[in-house]
Amino acid sequence: MGNTLANSGWGTAKEYCEEGLPGLPTTERRCLDRLGKFAESFANKSRQRNGSKATEFHYSILPPKSQAPLAQRYPELFVSRQFQPNQNNSEHESRDILWDYYSRKTDKAKAAAQVRLEAVQMCTTLLSNGWKKTEAKEQVVEVFKGRTKVSFHTLGNWLKKINGVDQADWLPALVDGYTGRQTDSKVSPEAWDYIKADYLRRERPTWSSCYERLERAGAKPGWVIPSSKTLQRKLNKEIHPDLITLLRDGEDAYKKTLPAQERDRSVFHALEAVNGDGYTFFKYVRFESGEVCRPVCWFWQDIYSGKLLAWRVDVSENKDSIRLSIGDLVENYGIPKKFWLDNTRAAANKDVTGGVKNRYRFKVSEDEPLGLIPQLGAEVHWATPAHGQAKPVERAFGIGGIGEYTDKHPSFSGRGTKGTPIPIAEFEEILTAEVAAFNARLGRRTKICNGRSCDQVFNESYEVSRIKKATKEQRSLWLLSPEPVTANKNNGSIKIMDNRYWCEELSHYKGQKLVARFDPANMHGEVLVYTLDGRRVAEAECVLAAGFNDREAAREVAKQKRRRKKALREAEKAELRISAREASKSLPQVESPKPLEAKIVEAVFEKKKFEQGLSDSGDRFDRAVAMMKPAKKSLL
Structure with a gap:
């Protein structure tokens, strides 16, 4: 019964009798009559209980002496928590100031203001129920004496604070205004x-x-x-x-005082975007070349899941290790769509990012060959070096990351100095095992992982994502190092590191700029030749230098020349099916043009000196002939 009355403030005659309230009869019948008389003076204070024929009455119809025990037992009945906000626009600014003042108070001050609010609400409720002001204040002091320091006079001050204040703003109005000792000491x-x-x-x-x-x-x-x-x-x-x-x-x-940008990785799927960076381990390693140094490893990490996908160890952070690590990544998983890396000299090298716009460290020339990433059809995004928010892979190098687990591996205990270096094969074996453990570790706290491992998240997304695989032609991009070359203007051969390469197809590119891709570890092998825009045109063989007196090599070269000349002659027969004389017969016969008659004749009125001289010479010749004729007759 107590719960029903405490929760709703409504009770039947039987329930009020069980409370044993002063001023009410102890029998249910007489209590019902008394409650009915009290309810006659109030409207809407009695009703039929839902699901029952009994009549229930609100506690506010009871006389003060009957309400006093209820205030002690159920003080929440007298504390109204329903606030109606003030809609008066003219007081909107003052209300904002009041609540802003409240928000800058401590939790202790706010809790004290809440107790004061409950005391004031009880007092106003008792007054609205017909209590006298003195009796109501005394009752509130009695109820709250164990919760706060409240007296008859203090409660009166609290009531003055809320006088004229909207009920929705009573809480900030009752907060303590004491701010502590404020001293403004003078200083020169x-x-x-x-x-x-x-x-x-x-x-x-x-x-x-x-x-x-x-x-x-x-x-x-x-x-x-x-x-x-x-x-x-x-x-x-x-x-x-x-x-x-x-x-x-x-x-x-x-x-560090500025909040880091929160990047949502859920916009990607597995292998859609990767980021890479190099890490220098603290242990000293002996490489196969005999060099002893601290190894540098370039890692590629999947941004979506955080999984470490590929890595390469070398003596330094260089373009070859980065290029080969991209090859491992593409061979094992596929081609990512986006690459994030910083613009250091090693990461932004032309072999990897050649032709990409906004490369801050190097210039982009017109004849610059495309790098590995652009030729794979992926995008390059530049990140700030040593900035974990821009490249999540750097977080994998910190405490609890791959660096600590590898450097402090128990197998390396007491070793790894310059005097006791670790063999590179053993180091790579331990590194491979630790990378696998890193990817399989449970309890990842990122939003994507949510307690799962990087492997679980990556595999789940990888199985349902569209992954682009590399072709045979693309595989040669990361296995061979690109080198800009110019074909010889006479024979089309190319030269790389004092080695000359040639094949028949290069004859078509004499004097042109090309790109040769070769294996640095096998300089005498074949090289792949491409145009500047990435089109493959030839596979050239190395033309080895022979000894000056090597007759066998000379004979072999002569044979090659004869074979090539023979092939060209056969090509000549195939291409030139008619001779030049036969081709000339196809030309049409051309007739000589008829002379043209002049339509306009220019008149001549005087002879020129040269023509006059010719005329005089002709006259003298005629006279000489005439003189000779008689002489001939006389001789006859």
Whole structure:
């Protein structure tokens, strides 16, 4: 019964009799009559209980002396928690100020204001139920004496605070206004400038040493200097804490004061995006070449799951190890769509990222060959070096990461110095095992993993994702190193590191710029030749230099020349099916053009001197002939 009355504030005559309230009969019948008379003076204070024929009454119709025990037993009945916000726009600004003041209070002050609110609500409820003000206040003091320091006078002050205030704003109105001891100690401007200049610098002097120098500097001029604690509180209050960090700890420490950008990896699927970076281990390793140094490993990590997909160990972070690690990645899993890496000299080398725009470290020339990643059809995105938010793989190198587990492996205990280096084969074996353990470790706390391992998350997404595999042609991209070359203008041969390469197809590219891909470990093998835009055109063989007196090599070269010449002659027969004379017969017969008659004739009115001279010569010749004729006749 008690729960029904305590929860709703409504009870039957039987339930009120069981409470044993003063001012009410002890029998159910007489209590019902008494409650009916009380209800006649109030509207909507009696009703039929749901699912029953009994009549129930609200506790507010009871006289104060009957309500007093209920206030002790069920104080929540007298505390209204239903707030109706004030809709008065003219008071909106003042309400914002009031609630802003409340929000800047401590939890202790807010809890005390909540108890005051309950006490005030009980008092107003009792007054609305017909209690006298004195009796209501005394009853509230009695109920709340164990919860807060409340007196008759204090409760009156609380009621004054809420006078004229909307009920929705009673809580901030009742919060304690005490803010603690506020002292504004005087300090000379010269002393204030001195302590800031001395304390806020990169040398990071201690506060005690700065304050001691301040006292010495201000002793003679008589500066006003408060106590050390007061002055330190003033500096921490008036100088922004991030500015203090910037001036004393530098740029790197200041960057940590800014919230890191939260990157949602769920936008990717497995192998859609990868990021890579190099890590230098602390153990010393002896490589097959005999060199002893700390090994550098380049890792590729799947951004979606965090799984380490591929890696290569070398003496340094170089373009060959990065290129070969990309080959391992593509061979084992497929071709990612996006690559994230920083623009260091090794990572942004032209073999890997050639032709990519916005390469900050190198220029992009027009005849620059495409790098491995662009030729795979993937995108390159640049990240900030040593920035874990931009490249998640760097987090795998920290505490609890692959670096610690490998460097501190029990198999390497007492070894790994310059004097006792670890064989590279053993180091790679341990590294492979630790990478597998890293990927299989449960309890990953990323949003994607949510307690699962990187392997589980990667495999689940990989099985349902569209993965692009590499072709045979693409596999040669990472196995061979690209080298820009120019074909010889006479024979089309190319030269790489003092080695000459040639094949028949290169004859078509004499004097042109090409790209040759070769295996650095096998310089006498074949090289693949491509155009600048990535089209494969030839597989050239190495033309080895023979000894000056090597007749066998000379005979072999002569045979090759004869075979090539014979092949060209056969090609000539196949291509030239008619001779030049036969081709000339196909030309049409051309007739000589008829001379043209002049339509306009120019008149000549005087002879030129040259023509006159010819005319005179002709006259003299005629006269000489005439003179000779008679002489001939006479002789006859």
